[in-house]
Structure formats: structure tokens, C-alpha cells
Amino acid sequence: MSVWSAWEVQEDGGATSWFDVRLAFTDGARVDVLAVMSEGCVSVEDVRAQPALSLDDLAVLADWIEGPLAEACGGGPEPAPEAAGSRRARPVWPHGVEGRWLAAQEYRTAQEEGVDPVLAVMCATGHSRRMSLRLIAQARDAGFLAPRHARR
Structure with a gap:
């Protein structure tokens, strides 16, 4: 996995940073991600995968890139204590x-x-x-x- 800074915008004492992330697998599969870090939150803006990701793989994509992206950001945000054991990419919504x-x-x-x-x-x-x-x-x-x- 490789992470590199794409660009950064400074505003009102804060910064929004975009990162290119590439996951390359031994079987030739590849995932390219454009991730954004703003105010301690990471968002995925674009995903391109060859071959296409399954929904299950897409759901855990954030977990795959979290560590390397945090290192590239100089440590990155600490997870909230209540979310430390959670692997959900979205908030829990009742059924x-x-x-x-x-x-x-x-x-x-x-x-x-x-x-x-x-x-x-x-x-x-x-x-x-x-x-x-x-x-x-x-x-x-x-x-x-x-x-x-x-x-x-």
C-alpha cells in the first residue's frame, strides 16, 4: 500500500488535505482511492478498483486504509473511545x-x-x-x- 499527498487547502486556521492511496495485491488486483482529511475526519471521495470491489470489500475499505493514511497525516485522529471496537463505516441506524x-x-x-x-x-x-x-x-x-x- 502506498499513500501520497495530492494537495492541501488552508482555511480559517485549519487545513483540508487530499491523499491518493493505492492498494496493490499480489494477484494483480488494484484499488485507487482519493481520501480527504478535514477537521480530524477522513472521507473517501473516489474509489477505482480493478476488478470491481464487492459491497463487503467496499464496506471495509476505510479499515484497510486507516492505518497508512494516519501515518501519512502525521499520526492522524484518534478514534473515539466508543468507536474503538467498532468496524462500521457508517453510523448505526435502527431497523x-x-x-x-x-x-x-x-x-x-x-x-x-x-x-x-x-x-x-x-x-x-x-x-x-x-x-x-x-x-x-x-x-x-x-x-x-x-x-x-x-x-x-
């Missing part, structure tokens, strides 16, 4: 009725604040846009949100 109800709350709060409600649900759940839209539809079906279109 079933409770998850639908919480998604509806996020949706309504975003609407009241005048921001994109789907994006708010995406940020809260850690799910993709498609999965968030599915969760919102389930919340509508459960009666937690008004129907999208009036029935005739």
Missing part, C-alpha cells in the same frame, strides 16, 4: 418502525429548516441516496409522512 420514524423526523426537520430533506436523511443514516429514498418511502407507507401525491 424497522423505529428507523422509519427517525427518518421521518430527519425529513421533517430538514424541510422546516429549508434544506434538502433527502440529503438530511442520507447524512443521518449513512445510506446512499437510493437507500435513503427507499427509507423515506417506507416512512410514508407507515404513515409517518404525508403521501407524496394526492390520490384521485
